[in-house]
Amino acid sequence: MRELYLGVDVGSWSTKAVLIDGQRRPVGKGIRRSGVDLARATEECRAEALAAAGARAEDIRRAIATGFGRDAVAFANGFRTEISCHARGAFHHFPGEMTVVDIGGQDSKVIRVGAQGRHMSFRMNRKCAAGTGAFLEETAIKLSVPSEKLSELAARSTKRIQLGSFCTVFTSTEILGLIRRGERVEDIARGLLASVAARIVEMEPLSGTVVLTGGVIAHQPFLKEIFEQDHGLRVLVPPDPQFIGALGAALYAAD
Amino acid sequence: MPAARVEIKASAELKRVMAAYYEEIRQAAEEGKGKVAWCTSVGPAEILYALGFRVYFPENHGAMLGAARLSSSLIPAANSIGYSPDICSYLTSDIGAYLKGETPLKKAYGLKSIPRPDVLVYNTNQCRDVQDWFSFYQREFNVPLVGVSTPHPVPELGEAHVRAVEAQLESLIEPLEKVAGTKLDTAELRKVVALSRECSDLWGRVLRTGAHIPSPISFFDGCIHMGPAVVLRGRKEAVEYYKILLAELEGRIKDGVAAVPGERIRLYWEGMPVWGRLRDLSELCISLRACFVVSTYCNSWIFDELDPSRPLESMARAYTKLFINRTEQIKEAYIRELVREFKVHGVVFHDSKTCPNNANSRYGMPRRLAGAGIPTLTFNGDLCDLRLYSDAQVRTSLEAFVEQLTGSAGAQEAKGRGQERP
Numbered sequence: 001m002r003e004l005y006l007g008v009d010v011g012s013w014s015t016k017a018v019l020i021d022g023q024r025r026p027v028g029k030g031i032r033r034s035g036v037d038l039a040r041a042t043e044e045c046r047a048e049a050l051a052a053a054g055a056r057a058e059d060i061r062r063a064i065a066t067g068f069g070r071d072a073v074a075f076a077n078g079f080r081t082e083i084s085c086h087a088r089g090a091f092h093h094f095p096g097e098m099t100v101v102d103i104g105g106q107d108s109k110v111i112r113v114g115a116q117g118r119h120m121s122f123r124m125n126r127k128c129a130a131g132t133g134a135f136l137e138e139t140a141i142k143l144s145v146p147s148e149k150l151s152e153l154a155a156r157s158t159k160r161i162q163l164g165s166f167c168t169v170f171t172s173t174e175i176l177g178l179i180r181r182g183e184r185v186e187d188i189a190r191g192l193l194a195s196v197a198a199r200i201v202e203m204e205p206l207s208g209t210v211v212l213t214g215g216v217i218a219h220q221p222f223l224k225e226i227f228e229q230d231h232g233l234r235v236l237v238p239p240d241p242q243f244i245g246a247l248g249a250a251l252y253a254a255d
Numbered sequence: 256m257p258a259a260r261v262e263i264k265a266s267a268e269l270k271r272v273m274a275a276y277y278e279e280i281r282q283a284a285e286e287g288k289g290k291v292a293w294c295t296s297v298g299p300a301e302i303l304y305a306l307g308f309r310v311y312f313p314e315n316h317g318a319m320l321g322a323a324r325l326s327s328s329l330i331p332a333a334n335s336i337g338y339s340p341d342i343c344s345y346l347t348s349d350i351g352a353y354l355k356g357e358t359p360l361k362k363a364y365g366l367k368s369i370p371r372p373d374v375l376v377y378n379t380n381q382c383r384d385v386q387d388w389f390s391f392y393q394r395e396f397n398v399p400l401v402g403v404s405t406p407h408p409v410p411e412l413g414e415a416h417v418r419a420v421e422a423q424l425e426s427l428i429e430p431l432e433k434v435a436g437t438k439l440d441t442a443e444l445r446k447v448v449a450l451s452r453e454c455s456d457l458w459g460r461v462l463r464t465g466a467h468i469p470s471p472i473s474f475f476d477g478c479i480h481m482g483p484a485v486v487l488r489g490r491k492e493a494v495e496y497y498k499i500l501l502a503e504l505e506g507r508i509k510d511g512v513a514a515v516p517g518e519r520i521r522l523y524w525e526g527m528p529v530w531g532r533l534r535d536l537s538e539l540c541i542s543l544r545a546c547f548v549v550s551t552y553c554n555s556w557i558f559d560e561l562d563p564s565r566p567l568e569s570m571a572r573a574y575t576k577l578f579i580n581r582t583e584q585i586k587e588a589y590i591r592e593l594v595r596e597f598k599v600h601g602v603v604f605h606d607s608k609t610c611p612n613n614a615n616s617r618y619g620m621p622r623r624l625a626g627a628g629i630p631t632l633t634f635n636g637d638l639c640d641l642r643l644y645s646d647a648q649v650r651t652s653l654e655a656f657v658e659q660l661t662g663s664a665g666a667q668e669a670k671g672r673g674q675e676r677p
Contacts, residue, residue: 068647083655107648119659121625124652126635 002059006049007249008042009082010034010069013105013133013215017045018246019053019060024092024254028053029243038072046075064249068106077253085248087111087119090211092251093238098209101200102245103216103223105133108196110204123203130166131199133216138168139192142175143185150189151220157190159183166199190226197226210235218242257517260541261507263476265500272496273482277364283309284370290435291370293392295385296485297555297574298378299403299424301451301566304489305444306435311370312486313388317345319359320352321530321639329355330640338391343384344609344639350391374434376427377402380580382612401430405575410582412575420571445563447489448570452561457497458484459557464504465548466597469513471504474524474547475537476514484556515546520660521598524550525590526605527613527638532646539650543657549597551578551590551615579613587620594629600660601630603653608635608643632656 003022008015011034019028030048032041042065050057065073066085086102091113100111108131111122129135133147140147161183165171171192178188196216200206210233217223218241227235238244283289292308294300296315303310320326326344329351334340336354338347352358353369360366375389375398386402393400403423406416428439461480464471472480480500487493507513522540524547529536540546558573578589594602602624604616611617621631634652637643 068651081651081655081658083651084658118662119655121630121659122655124634124648 002055003061004053004055004059005250005253006046006060006063007085007246007251007253008045008063008065008067008070008073008076009085009243009245009249010038010042010065010067010072011082011104011215011245012068012107014242015041015045015067015069016243016246017042017049018243018250019049019055020247020250020254022254024251026247026250028055029240029246031242034069038069039074042073042075062253064253066245066249080249080252082245083109083111083122084119085245085252086213087113087248088117088251089244089246089248090213090238091117092247093244094209094211094236096209098211098236099204099206100211100213101206102214103132103196103200103212104214105137105216108132108200108203108214108216110200110206125199125203128166129168131196131203133219135168135171135196136192136216136220139171139175142172142179143188145185145189148219150192151222153186153189154193154220154222155225157184157186159187160194161187161191163191163195166195171195190222193220193223193226194230197223197230201231206231206233208234212237213241213244215242257544260514260516261512263472263480263500263503265480265496265503268496268499269480269482272487272492274364275492276483276487277360277366280309280311280370281364281366285367290373292431292434293372293375293389295377295381295389295402297380297577298376298385299427299570299574301444301447301489301561301570302424302427302431302439303376305447306431306439307437308373308435309370310486311372313349313369314345314385315482315486316352316358316360316369317349317639318528318530319363320348321345322533323359324531324641325352325357325359326531326639327642329357340609340640342609343382343388344637346384346388347609348639349388353392353395372396372398374398374431375400375402376431378405378574379403379407380405380574380577382579382610399430399434401427403427403574405580407580408582409575409580410585412572416575417568417571420575421568424567424571441566444566448561448566449563450491450494451489451558452563454484454488454490454493454497455556455558455561457494457501459554459559461497461501461504462549462553462557464501464508467508468521468598469511469515469518470521470546470548471507471512471514472548473514473537473540474528474550474553475533475540477550477553478528478530478533481553481556488556488558513546515541515544517544518546520545520657521600522547523590523594523597523599523602524552524605525602525615527552527607527610529605529607529636529641529644529649530639531641532636532644532649535646536649536653539653543654545653545657547603549593549599551586551593552613554593555579583615583618583620586615587623590615590620590624591627591629594624599629601632601656603656604631604633606633606635608637609640610638630656630660
């Protein structure tokens with residue numbers, strides 16, 4: 001029997017699973033939309049990760065669940081918050097002091113990680129869509145583009161547009177005005193991504209090494225350039241940034 | 256496995272005391288046995304009790320509406336007549352309840368409705384909202400509205416501050432005598448102030464038991480048991496009650512009974528309670544073995560300046576010196592002192608959306624405390640309006656804060672910690 005450890009991150013938008021072996025090497029992963037049946041999403045993610053690793057459920061020694069829907073993971077042996085898990089997962093790739101910025105579907109977090117990998121402090125966004133994936137989902141509709149195209153469009157931007165509002169509804173109205181004014185979709189798309197970055201920077205002064213994790217950076221890779229260009233930050237993005245929370249949970253499972 | 260949580264036995268007596276208090280108000284309002292004065296929670300209750308009024312505190316009603324989770328359905332009624340959803344949700348809950356003819360006092364204490372006031376008395380030492388709140392009822396009931404406009408925010412309490420408030424207290428006496436139909440007896444006022452001070456001292460001793468490790472009382476217990484200190488200070492019933500509660504808590508210390516069994520993390524609650532989530536948050540803390548051992552909120556009914564030999568002057572001092580009425584610098588120094596005295600691991604700020612005056616995270620205090628080595632957490636919520644509160648966010652924040660404080664996020668330190676599935 002193999003010695004595997006599973007981390008499952010049940011987020012508001014998607015559920016992710018990462019399987020690691022005894023040497024803490026990722027051997028399989030799975031992802032599903034969280035949808036309305038969280039139990040099914042977690043089961044399917046586990047099955048996908050096991051299939052990728054060519055392993056069986058009995059090979060899993062321990063499973064840790066994280067994310068807002070962590071209670072739904074029936075097979076979990078324990079729980080951790082996503083704050084600890086993102087810190088742990090990011091530290092696995094970039095050992096050292098850093099600030100982890102996790103931007104998810106419904107929330108965003110700024111997590112200070114110490115030189116030993118401990119999360120020293122954290123800030124969460126207010127109860128508001130600003131600075132989250134939900135903001136991009138909603139505003140992309142006004143541009144008549146799928147949200148995952150925003151990054152590609154923004155990369156072709158030639159003009160910086162600063163959106164005046166941080167409210168998702170007000171921004172949608174503002175976009176209509178920009179379109180009427182004849183602004184290009186590429187420039188508005190960059191403005192939307194820049195708005196997300198601006199909301200993060202407002203939460204906490206960022207300095208040193210910034211590591212971006214979560215679903216938004218996975219789908220909007222140009223956000224890295226925006227943090228660097230607009231805010232002068234040194235930004236790192238780990239492989240599979242959307243799976244960092246699940247990886248952190250798997251690492252806890254292996255402790 | 257920590258021992259099971261032990262309920263505070265004095266709760267039964269608390270229920271009896273509060274029921275008797277409301278029965279007196281009911282008799283005054285519904286059977287004409289006495290006059291009813293409405294008073295803000297840190298208003299000049301001693302003068303009112305000395306004049307023989309039955310004293311009703313709308314803020315207590317606001318808290319009841321919040322605790323009963325009725326506010327979210329009542330606030331829109333107040334919004335619709337022009338009271339913004341951004342102002343005090345005690346105010347909007349209470350006015351909404353009035354407009355809809357609803358009150359938990361019916362079921363809990365047998366009142367037909369909120370008691371009709373004969374006079375309304377406020378003190379703006381907490382906020383301006385109380386004055387606007389009572390102004391609404393002045394128009395509704397066409398009764399006198401009198402009050403004190405306290406200087407705000409007060410740095411070191413100066414004689415000018417005290418004189419200004421004392422003069423206003425004096426000026427209340429004549430109009431209040433007119434409504435009461437009797438003259439204020441100075442000896443009676445001294446007696447009431449003495450009882451108020453005694454209540455305050457006992458309440459202070461009750462709360463200071465939280466400095467013991469493990470704490471026999473949590474902030475959530477305090478929110479429930481503060482009732483008499485708010486509504487019955489100046490009356491012997493409150494004094495008697497806190498003697499009972501204090502004896503029980505001292506017994507708990509002797510017997511090693513903790514409010515949170517297996518207490519491992521000691522926290523400070525800063526800001527207003529989330530009335531509709533007291534139980535949930537209490538249970539969450541028990542599961543995390545984290546205890547809120549001290550709060551500014553419960554401490555706000557400790558009035559150590561009250562002095563029966565100088566009743567009005569000491570009331571002016573006590574009610575102006577209130578935490579909520581002070582400058583940021585004084586508040587910060589106060590919090591730091593309590594962190595030290597209560598051996599607190601971290602401070603949790605409740606940024607209550609509709610209570611800006613008692614949301615103390617908005618002018619940089621959490622960062623300043625963190626800079627001084629005191630870990631802090633700020634969460635968004637509200638005292639009554641649960642539409643402004645996210646269960647999932649607050650739970651994750653508190654759990655992550657406890658993980659942070661226990662060092663469980665550390666790669667080397669995680670083993671054996673965190674929340675295991677039973």
